[in-house]
Amino acid sequence: MYKLDIPLDLKEIAAIERRRRAEKERQGRIFNAKYRQIGIDKEALNQQIEDRNWLEELEQKRADAFAKDAIRNDKIAQLLECRQEYDERENNRALNEFRALHQQPFAQREWDLNDPDYLKKDMPARVSDDDPRCGIASLQKFQGEDLNSHARKKYQQEQLREWSRLQQEDHQRTQQQQQAADRLFNAKQNELDQRSVELQRAEEECRKAINESIKNYNDALVSLRKKNIEQFIYFQIQKHHFYKYEIM
Template sequence: MEVAQPKDLEEDFGLAKRRYAELRRQKRIFNARNRIIGGDTEAWDVQVCDQKIKEATEKARQETFAAEMRQNDKITCISENRERRDRKNLCKAINDFQQSFQKPETRREFDLSDPLALKKDLPARQSDNDARNTISGMQKFMGEDLNFYQRKKFQEEQNREWSLQQQREWKIARANQKCAEDLYLKTRLQFDETAKHLQNLESTTRKAVCAAVKEFNKKQRLQEEERQRDMHWDRQRVQRARAALLCERQQQCQRHDLRRALDCSNLSLAKEQLSQKKYMKEICTNHPTEDYFSQFNTRSR
């Protein structure tokens, strides 16, 4: 029974390692489906990742600008509607005031420019009790005014009615003015509440956009760090592969030297085998079969 020496174990381990590397090389070389000829797939993957990051950044920026533009459009529309309503209410208030307090009939010179003056005009004198019989009209003279007290009483009653009518119109105008002021104040408060709500909505939207941008930047930073880490690992793998390639080349050189030495040794052994074969032909009649020769040249190198 032979004892395994450390040198024998190292040789067995090296032989097993070379066999495993040979099997992996055969799988990689002889499998056309998994072999890629030409092109740097890692560089392509990095370029695709960069393009996706750029497209996502541009899309987020466009969405942020669109949200701000929509918000500004809403604020502009509300401001224009408020200004239009204020102008409309002001014009309505002015028209109501003119119709209530500035009627053409109440003007002092309306009788001079009344287009219906001739239609409304009465004859110069209808009777002796006609109130339009003034002194300048020379229709009635002093001493002929028989209805003086009735006329005076009628004028006082008429003045009283005019005074009461003016008071009623003044009260109605004050009430209308107060209603208009209350309506204007209520509308202004509603507009202020709407503007405040829009401002809060804008602030919330801006915060949401900032949070989204911050989250996107965080994800982009993490992706960039992960990509840098992957590139670092790739560089390390490339360095290890390069070192393995150099080691493999050194081993090839050593195997070449060993093969050269083995060739010299095999040449001498061939000579001995040839002489032994001649000897064996003389003493043996057995010949080697085809299975004996098919066990050679089964490797990729």
């Protein structure tokens, strides 16, 4: 058989080229004294460290996502629990309200048989002395009984209370009238005292005015007498000088 030149697959060609390039880069790192380190591939170690850090970060993000999801689920569960409790309270309240409005014991058909206060509510055999139900053979009305004694005593007590209230009102009215009379007397007495003080003050002012007038009158008389004496002395002196000149 003859060997034919079959074209290679493009993917295989790319893989071969990638391996050649990687081998060339590896040889460059190995034979380059500047980047070469004996026994350790630093870039590979750094890549491993980065990969590990990336995995740890990915795990941390995954754990945080699960934690947030758990917190959200807890909050939803709490809200649902609160809503369930609220619905139960509302249902119980509505049930109690319905029972209070529509299921009272006195609304039952057999309530007249089960009423504990049946005897208290029942009408007695005899209500008063004139009860028409009490006939001759009823044996409910006897001589000397007084069924209205309680009402009569109650009426008498009310009458006594009314009399006591009227007496208290009369006493209060008398006290008020006495207080009004005392106030009027005190006001009149104060008015008379004030008038007496005013009259006394007017009398004192009048007396002062009279005394002032008398004083002024006396002062005027003294001044007039003094003036007359001075004029008399002056005339005497003038007369004496006149006679003296005539003699000379």
